[in-house]
Amino acid sequence: MQHLKEFLIRIQTFDLRVIEDDIQLEWGTNEKKHVKTYDLTYETQYYDSFSYRSELRVLKDMAFLDLLILNKDLILLQLAELSKVRNRFKEFWTNYNQHYSEMNLVYHRSFIISVRLEYLFIVNNLQSDSADIQVTAKFAEDLGDSVKLREKFLMELIYAAENFIKPKITEVDFKKRMNAQLPGQEAAKVEEAPAEIENTNEAKEVNEPAIVVQETTYQPELSEEQAAIAKIVGYYPTFKHGAAVQLFDLLKAYFVPEDHAALEKLLLYDEAPTAPLVFRGFATQLADAFKQLYDANLIVGCRKSDLEKWIAPKFMYLSQQSEPRELPEGYLSGLMSENTRPCKSPILKIEQKEAQFFILPTPRNKK
Secondary structure (H helix, E strand, O other), X not given: OHHHHHHHHHHOEEEOEEEEXXXXXXXXXXXXXXXXXXXXXXXXXOOOOHHHHHHHHHHHHHHHHHHXXXXXXXXXXXXXXXXXXXXXXXXXXXXXXXXXXXXXXXXXXXXXXXXXXXXXXXXXXXXXXXXXXXXXXXXXXXXXXXXXXXXHHHHHHHHHHHHHOOOOOOHHHHHHHHHOOOOOOOOOOOOOXXXXXXXXXXXXXXXXXXXXXXXXXXXXXXXXXXXXHHHHHOOOOEEOOOHHHHHHHHHHXXXXXXXXXXXXXXXXXXXXXXXXXXXXOOHHHHHHHHHHHHHOOOEEOOOHHHHHHHHOOOEEEEOOOOOEEEOOHHHHHHHHOOXXXXXXOOXXXXXXXXXXXXXXXXXXXXX
């Protein structure tokens, strides 16, 4: 299990560097100050740090090979330990979203302590608050990006291990399951996993049945009704009639015109884009938009965690440096599932009058 050990140590270790840089102290001014600041860029996936992503990918693949030689019971024990690591990432995002702001240029020197980075993980070269080392907006964003990357590979390892021990549904069984749903039955009914399949921790927390994830390359032709059933069984988000159109009309202003067709297909027909669509605004704004629709029951048929999983691969957002950034599930969960910090600049509001609802824009600042 040496490779699994190395992978877990690597994703939970932060090696801070102290560099000298010229930073802007206030918005609306070109005045800069030469200071010492923390740096973590080389442990993200941007700029000149692509080797770090490759390193984590190789370690993750080797860790999975360690798991393959174990029996099912031992893999389940390892998954329980991996879930503990995942929970530490979740706690980090709760703390991070309480103290991070898109509008800050410089943070208090206690920022790293406030997000409890040194408590949740191994942090090398962290200095005391009294040290003359600034915490810049770039470092705060790089810290988030580094955690996103680490968590991404952790989740890939967890999903791969879960799918490895999960029974695969056959083409015949799939057809039987779809044909068993007769017209007139409630579409919201979901199928519980067989008794021999372990429920996930997430399913236990919300008291909902674990769903059989159908890992198969077979994609039979389905009627519209059967396709709807398949989506509900898979916990896919479904927009209430009229909500997707209103959301598209509002959101398209935050995307370049070349992405409008793909955005419309995604929201109206659930056709995934070939590449993530870049939201020209803050991550908190996009997450808040979907959260408002979910809380207003304009998105149904799924748990909030499923909605986060649906959003993650389809969207990116622009950072303060105008670089596209990913929206992994854990990061979205910290914004959508944790009620720690409301969005300070929401892009929409929802008004409901009797049976009608309206998704209305709010004043915005384009990035």
